[in-house]
Amino acid sequence: MSSTDVSKMNPTAAKPKINIANLLIEGRAFGALLVIIIFFSLMSPNYLTISNLLIMSSHVAIYGILAIGMLLVILTGGIDLSVGSVLGLAGIIAGFLMQGVTFNAFGVILYPPVWAVTLMTLAFGAFLGSITGVLVAYLRVPSFVATLGILYVARGIALLITNGLTYNNLGGNETYGNTGFDWLGFNRLFGIPVSVIILALLAAIFGIILARSAFGRWIYATGGNQRAAELSGVPVPFVHICVYALSGMLSSVAGLVLSSQLTSAGPTAGFTYEMIAIAAVVIGGASLNGGRGNVRGTMLGAFVIGFLSDGLVIIGVSAYWQTVFTGAVIVLAVLLNSLQYGGKRL
Amino acid sequence: MDTSVIPVAEPETSEIVLSARNVAKIFGSIQALKGVNFDVRSGQVTALFGENGAGKSTLMKILSGVYKPTSGTIILDGNPIEFDSSTDARNHGISIIHQELSLAPNMTVRDNIFMGREIRTMKGVDFAEEERQCRLLLTELEENIDPRTKVEDLRLGQQQIVEIARALSVNSRILIMDEPTSALSASEVEVLFKVIRDLKAKGVSIVYISHHLEEALQITDHAVVLRDGNMTAYAPREDIDLEWIVRHMVGEHFNLGSPPTGYPFGDVVLKVDEVTVADATGNQKLVDELSLDVRAGEIVCIYGLMGAGRTELLECLAGRLVARHGRVELNGRDITRTSIAERIAEGLVLVPEDRQRDGLVQTMTIGQNLSLANLRRLVRGLFTSKRLEREHVDNAIRRTTVKAGSPDHLIGSLSGGNQQKVVIGKMWSTNPKAILLDEPSRGIDIGAKAEVFRLLAEGAREGLAVLYTTSEVGECLSVAHRIIVMHKGKISAEFGSDVTKARIMAASGEAVVH
Numbered sequence: 089m090s091s092t093d094v095s096k097m098n099p100t101a102a103k104p105k106i107n108i109a110n111l112l113i114e115g116r117a118f119g120a121l122l123v124i125i126i127f128f129s130l131m132s133p134n135y136l137t138i139s140n141l142l143i144m145s146s147h148v149a150i151y152g153i154l155a156i157g158m159l160l161v162i163l164t165g166g167i168d169l170s171v172g173s174v175l176g177l178a179g180i181i182a183g184f185l186m187q188g189v190t191f192n193a194f195g196v197i198l199y200p201p202v203w204a205v206t207l208m209t210l211a212f213g214a215f216l217g218s219i220t221g222v223l224v225a226y227l228r229v230p231s232f233v234a235t236l237g238i239l240y241v242a243r244g245i246a247l248l249i250t251n252g253l254t255y256n257n258l259g260g261n262e263t264y265g266n267t268g269f270d271w272l273g274f275n276r277l278f279g280i281p282v283s284v285i286i287l288a289l290l291a292a293i294f295g296i297i298l299a300r301s302a303f304g305r306w307i308y309a310t311g312g313n314q315r316a317a318e319l320s321g322v323p324v325p326f327v328h329i330c331v332y333a334l335s336g337m338l339s340s341v342a343g344l345v346l347s348s349q350l351t352s353a354g355p356t357a358g359f360t361y362e363m364i365a366i367a368a369v370v371i372g373g374a375s376l377n378g379g380r381g382n383v384r385g386t387m388l389g390a391f392v393i394g395f396l397s398d399g400l401v402i403i404g405v406s407a408y409w410q411t412v413f414t415g416a417v418i419v420l421a422v423l424l425n426s427l428q429y430g431g432k433r434l
Numbered sequence: 435m436d437t438s439v440i441p442v443a444e445p446e447t448s449e450i451v452l453s454a455r456n457v458a459k460i461f462g463s464i465q466a467l468k469g470v471n472f473d474v475r476s477g478q479v480t481a482l483f484g485e486n487g488a489g490k491s492t493l494m495k496i497l498s499g500v501y502k503p504t505s506g507t508i509i510l511d512g513n514p515i516e517f518d519s520s521t522d523a524r525n526h527g528i529s530i531i532h533q534e535l536s537l538a539p540n541m542t543v544r545d546n547i548f549m550g551r552e553i554r555t556m557k558g559v560d561f562a563e564e565e566r567q568c569r570l571l572l573t574e575l576e577e578n579i580d581p582r583t584k585v586e587d588l589r590l591g592q593q594q595i596v597e598i599a600r601a602l603s604v605n606s607r608i609l610i611m612d613e614p615t616s617a618l619s620a621s622e623v624e625v626l627f628k629v630i631r632d633l634k635a636k637g638v639s640i641v642y643i644s645h646h647l648e649e650a651l652q653i654t655d656h657a658v659v660l661r662d663g664n665m666t667a668y669a670p671r672e673d674i675d676l677e678w679i680v681r682h683m684v685g686e687h688f689n690l691g692s693p694p695t696g697y698p699f700g701d702v703v704l705k706v707d708e709v710t711v712a713d714a715t716g717n718q719k720l721v722d723e724l725s726l727d728v729r730a731g732e733i734v735c736i737y738g739l740m741g742a743g744r745t746e747l748l749e750c751l752a753g754r755l756v757a758r759h760g761r762v763e764l765n766g767r768d769i770t771r772t773s774i775a776e777r778i779a780e781g782l783v784l785v786p787e788d789r790q791r792d793g794l795v796q797t798m799t800i801g802q803n804l805s806l807a808n809l810r811r812l813v814r815g816l817f818t819s820k821r822l823e824r825e826h827v828d829n830a831i832r833r834t835t836v837k838a839g840s841p842d843h844l845i846g847s848l849s850g851g852n853q854q855k856v857v858i859g860k861m862w863s864t865n866p867k868a869i870l871l872d873e874p875s876r877g878i879d880i881g882a883k884a885e886v887f888r889l890l891a892e893g894a895r896e897g898l899a900v901l902y903t904t905s906e907v908g909e910c911l912s913v914a915h916r917i918i919v920m921h922k923g924k925i926s927a928e929f930g931s932d933v934t935k936a937r938i939m940a941a942s943g944e945a946v947v948h
């Protein structure tokens with residue numbers, strides 16, 4: 089995984105003891121992950137097998153991709169509640185395009201190729217996100233409210249388009265030349281599911297952006313102290329629009345991967361996934377007040393949640409208890425967080 | 435070190451209410467206090483002097499229960515005691531006004547003053563009573579603030595008054611004031627001193643920290659000097675003078691410099707033409723059709739009372755506030771409608787007044803704060819260059835003489851004055867053509883103050899246009915070529931560097947002290 093440590097990118101090093109604090113908090117998330125893996129391997133011989141790990145990882149991919157976008161937003165001090173709905177809507181849009189677009193005026197049905205479907209879906213996600221961004225940046229709508237609105241609107245549109253039904257046939261058709269949609273969800277490169285590779289790539293890219301680019305630093309500064317950032321010449325509105333647009337786009341990526349894994353797209357896909365994404369970010373040590381957190385931690389958080397819930401399924405814990413356990417883990421993580429930052433106040 | 439003064443309590447007629455014995459405090463690798471003895475005398479004022487980072491605030495935080503000492507004891511009324519928290523210390527009658535304001539900006543003045551000590555009745559909080567008490571306190575401080583205004587809508591100086599009112603409202607026996615006047619104007623300081631004298635008469639013991647040495651000498655009964663975590667000198671007021679403090683604090687005498695001469699001014703760099711700034715409601719003009727020119731190489735000082743509109747003027751010039759009408763020109767180019775970032779790129783920067791709110795990103799390190807305004811120039815290819823950034827940060831630290839263990843530490847680990855230097859260093863290092871500084875000397879020691887003014891003089895010599903504000907008359911008469919006095923949003927007078935303090939103060943609408 090990429091190096092995304094904030095304090096590491098710093099000039100003039102006191103090298104030996106740079107990020108002990110960070111290691112500790114990540115150590116905790118990492119420790120939790122180990123505990124989970126050990127516990128479930130003892131409970132079930134099937135848990136710690138390569139094939140199961142890969143399957144679980146392909147589930148984590150969905151949460152992880154969402155969580156990266158969520159992290160960007162949370163780092164600026166906001167929150168994006170719309171990621172689950174945008175994920176669902178992205179699947180529907182892809183499904184809709186795959187069924188062919190009818191132009192009544194010409195009496196033709198156009199079947200866009202899969203790459204075009206993918207691009208259009210991503211662009212749509214980014215567009216939805218930038219609406220939130222404009223609301224937050226220029227109209228000063230709190231992000232919680234703006235994204236809550238988008239959450240409902242996106243879900244509603246998904247239901248409207250499909251009339252509540254599900255697109256089942258995303259395999260495409262040879263004769264229309266739009267096959268290949270299932271590649272994302274089913275295929276493997278070197279034995280690793282494509283979705284996991286996509287997650288790793290995205291994590292690396294955004295990890296480097298956050299740690300090394302000026303834009304990354306702007307994100308941290310905006311979340312740390314918006315007024316000071318502004319006065320230092322950070323283009324705060326631009327940063328806001330970008331993070332929400334990126335979060336929307338990443339939600340679309342997750343939507344494409346999920347509907348490809350299922351070869352179907354339902355209007356309720358991704359329901360409450362925003363909570364999972366938030367949990368992953370928080371378990372990964374980010375502060376909900378903004379300005380603190382990194383991709384590496386968030387990835388650990390996503391794996392903790394994914395491996396925990398799959399493990400519970402494997403050992404046959406009832407769905408109700410799964411919910412209880414997941415909640416307990418989240419609270420525990422937030423507790424650790426507030427311990428970390430609580431003691432460090434100025 | 436001076437041998438005539440021994441940093442141990444000597445026989446005294448007045449009794450000692452609170453003392454620290456051999457108190458040491460270690461933060462990670464930094465030893466902030468190295469075994470300090472300090473006494474607070476009943477019904478008297480003890481002033482604590484020391485450079486930035488000497489450990490004054492740390493000692494006060496230990497005395498008021500915010501920090502626990504690494505070693506050493508605290509003695510209250512002759513008995514050793516350990517405070518669990520600042521609330522615990524408050525219950526023992528010790529309260530503190532922190533150097534960095536600790537108010538909740540989203541809450542009203544009333545709620546802040548009574549936070550955690552709400553007046554409760556059967557029917558809930560008795561807001562009317564709280565408000566009445568607030569009004570009394572604020573009247574005593576001669577400040578006309580409605581208890582129902584939100585703290586974030588107050589100017590910095592007013593916030594400081596609220597902080598003081600909150601500490602007074604507790605009726606404690608021992609009151610610690612860590613730079614209570616850093617954002618106050620001379621007349622408000624007078625009022626505060628009157629309050630302090632009343633408190634003394636009531637038997638309250640006071641610890642007073644300030645970098646305004648003359649001011650502190652007016653009020654104090656005892657002086658203690660800290661240097662690098664050691665107590666280096668103690669003397670009662672009768673035995674000392676300004677020179678004594680400076681000698682023990684920094685070892686030599688400083689003056690604030692004189693206007694740099696021997697070169698011609700260049701063209702007008704910053705031109706302000708009939709600029710008007712209105713308050714949030716749009717009814718009141720905070721800056722009223724103000725015009726002003728600053729030439730290359732010229733240093734202009736704006737003096738004025740709180741509320742004169744200085745901060746609003748500078749924020750408008752920097753692009754934070756919109757000018758209702760008027761024009762701002764930089765090097766002949768109209769920049770009235772440009773963004774803050776564009777103005778920084780063009781070479782017009784602001785060092786803001788309130789470093790916590792506007793100057794620093796608390797979640798970032800010292801180095802990251804120093805490079806924030808300059809990131810665009812540190813990018814090579816896609817990423818910021820670590821090497822360039824390190825050079826940049828090292829340069830900035832050297833130029834502004836920030837006392838920091840390592841630039842990788844969080845900004846909050848610096849002493850107040852060093853944080854201020856970081857804010858100046860951040861903007862200075864963008865190589866501006868014109869620099870605006872709003873109260874640049876807030877919270878910095880006299881050595882650093884001299885350093886900052888020397889920096890301004892040096893910059894001016896190289897063709898920088900400098901515009902700074904101050905509420906201390908003494909600072910007007912340092913490096914400024916021209917002194918502008920602002921009153922109610924307008925320029926009320928303009929002087930050369932040969933003016934007297936009394937004339938400046940008269941023009942600001944301030945009653946001349948003494």
Ligand SMILES: Nc1ncnc2c1ncn2[C@@H]1O[C@H](COP(=O)(O)OP(=O)(O)OP(=O)(O)O)[C@@H](O)[C@H]1O
Nearest residue numbers: 461466486487488489490491492847848849850851
């Ligand atoms: N929370 C902290 N973590 C690490 N170091 C700290 C912390 N607080 C203070 N220090 C260090 O302890 C030393 C003393 O700081 P302190 O704030 O007491 O100085 P001060 O005398 O109040 O200075 P100033 O006049 O600038 O306010 C400084 O070197 C500072 O960097």
Ligand SMILES: [Mg+2]
Nearest residue numbers: 490491533850
């Ligand atoms: Mg201090």
